[in-house]
Amino acid sequence: xxxxxxxxxxHFQRLYHLPSPLEISYGLDGRxxxxxxxxxxxxxxRQQAKPVQTVWKEWHGSNLTLFFDESPDQPWFTQTExxxxxxxxxxxxxxxxxxxxxxxxxxxERDSFGxxxxxxxxxxxxxxxxxxxxxxxxxxxxxxxxxxxxxxxxPRSWNGKPFATCLTHDVDFCQSAWKVAGKPALKKGNLGVFxxxxxxxxxxxxxxxxxxxxxxxxxxxxxxxxxxxxxxxAPYEGHPxxxxxxxxxxxQNEIKRLAAAGHEIGLHGSHGTGTNARKLQAERxxxxxxxxxxxxHYLRFDxxxxxxxxxxxxxxxxxxxxxPEHYGFRNSxxxxxxxxxxxxxxxxxxxxxxxxLMDVTLHHPYYLQLPSAEVxxxxxxxxxxxxxxxxxxxLLWHNENFSDYGLEEGKSIFQEITRFLQNRxxxxxxxxxxxxxxE
Ligand SMILES: [Zn+2]
Numbered sequence: 291x292x293x294x295x296x297x298x299x300x301h302f303q304r305l306y307h308l309p310s311p312l313e314i315s316y317g318l319d320g321r322x323x324x325x326x327x328x329x330x331x332x333x334x335x336r337q338q339a340k341p342v343q344t345v346w347k348e349w350h351g352s353n354l355t356l357f358f359d360e361s362p363d364q365p366w367f368t369q370t371e372x373x374x375x376x377x378x379x380x381x382x383x384x385x386x387x388x389x390x391x392x393x394x395x396x397x398x399e400r401d402s403f404g405x406x407x408x409x410x411x412x413x414x415x416x417x418x419x420x421x422x423x424x425x426x427x428x429x430x431x432x433x434x435x436x437x438x439x440x441x442x443x444x445p446r447s448w449n450g451k452p453f454a455t456c457l458t459h460d461v462d463f464c465q466s467a468w469k470v471a472g473k474p475a476l477k478k479g480n481l482g483v484f485x486x487x488x489x490x491x492x493x494x495x496x497x498x499x500x501x502x503x504x505x506x507x508x509x510x511x512x513x514x515x516x517x518x519x520x521x522x523x524a525p526y527e528g529h530p531x532x533x534x535x536x537x538x539x540x541x542q543n544e545i546k547r548l549a550a551a552g553h554e555i556g557l558h559g560s561h562g563t564g565t566n567a568r569k570l571q572a573e574r575x576x577x578x579x580x581x582x583x584x585x586x587h588y589l590r591f592d593x594x595x596x597x598x599x600x601x602x603x604x605x606x607x608x609x610x611x612x613x614p615e616h617y618g619f620r621n622s623x624x625x626x627x628x629x630x631x632x633x634x635x636x637x638x639x640x641x642x643x644x645x646x647l648m649d650v651t652l653h654h655p656y657y658l659q660l661p662s663a664e665v666x667x668x669x670x671x672x673x674x675x676x677x678x679x680x681x682x683x684x685l686l687w688h689n690e691n692f693s694d695y696g697l698e699e700g701k702s703i704f705q706e707i708t709r710f711l712q713n714r715x716x717x718x719x720x721x722x723x724x725x726x727x728x729e
Pocket of ligand 1: 460461462520558586587588
């Protein structure tokens with residue numbers, strides 16, 4: 291059970307400027323300045339996927355779900371005559387359960403891509419996908435520490451700014467707008483669109499060969515992006531990978547130009563690499579040697595095998611963990627966190643930069659299908675949570691959705707979201723920079 295406490299404490303210490311040394315015990319030891327009640331449940335020994343009981347309790351106007359407490363009747367914490375502060379709820383167990391991804395490792399549910407489905411999650415069941423519950427739990431702990439030490443506990447900032455934004459771009463398509471967007475246009479009788487796309491292609495400038503366009507958008511925001519390149523072009527079990535060869539000179543030129551301009555280059559592990567370390571390593575070898583992060587194509591993260599595989603490859607970070615079906619907080623946390631190895635019961639060195647919103651989620655027929663005017667109202671409450679807790683917002687916007695032949699109004703939705711963030715004084719960072727400021 292100590293690994294549980296250590297894991298939660300590690301993340302708590304990275305959120306706030308805490309007193310040092312921090313005297314906090316897991317379990318009521320009668321002497322530590324802060325003591326957190328520890329559940330008597332044997333849930334974690336029995337390795338069940340889902341907690342059997344949940345209670346709800348209010349914290350500053352928000353109703354929070356707790357998984358390891360029996361009733362919400364006591365105050366969150368009280369102070370003893372000796373000045374010790376006793377937290378009456380097992381916030382550590384609930385935080386560990388959500389942050390570590392316990393439900394995904396021990397739950398049997400998978401979709402046809404081997405992914406843990408949103409609908410199986412506690413986030414879907416109790417409707418808190420857009421509420422970073424772990425941040426709330428740690429906020430309660432922060433107030434308990436503040437009371438015990440008689441001092442204000444401030445959050446860490448992002449280069450002096452209140453929260454961070456990580457703009458990321460998975461590069462799946464560079465060369466097939468003429469085909470993927472052009473052919474349906476032709477079928478609809480729109481010969482003009484088809485001809486325009488075909489001509490661009492023949493000139494060697496497919497409408498999706500548009501990374502300079504993405505760069506221009508970033509430049510207006512004074513932001514550097516993180517571009518994940520997909521080094522596999524062959525389809526896998528009938529599913530497409532890249533429409534380009536990453537070793538082709540025109541793609542290598544793009545990678546070099548982006549890197550020289552200060553953008554970050556990452557690996558976009560192809561289908562199947564989430565469970566195949568050798569293949570992922572071979573793909574990584576096709577990219578510049580300083581690549582330190584990965585995001586899997588189709589967000590194919592295998593909850594059982596992938597964490598250890600990323601550690602085996604010595605990657606600094608992954609940025610796959612968001613549900614494709616819904617924007618929000620898959621691990622109920624709006625900051626980077628370290629992945630957990632359940633077999634060894636220990637924290638891994640690999641960081642996760644959780645993915646909060648992917649363009650595909652908004653429009654794909656299997657997902658939300660939100661009209662563009664409804665996107666901002668839908669995602670604003672999630673953004674407000676990130677701002678409230680000084681977290682990181684990670685956005686995935688594919689390059690094709692900046693063109694006129696991707697997501698309808700894709701570029702203007704991107705601009706609307708990023709303008710909102712800019713007005714709220716965000717600090718734009720690449721994924722590697724986010725980790726650099728968190729470690
Ligand atoms: Zn992809």
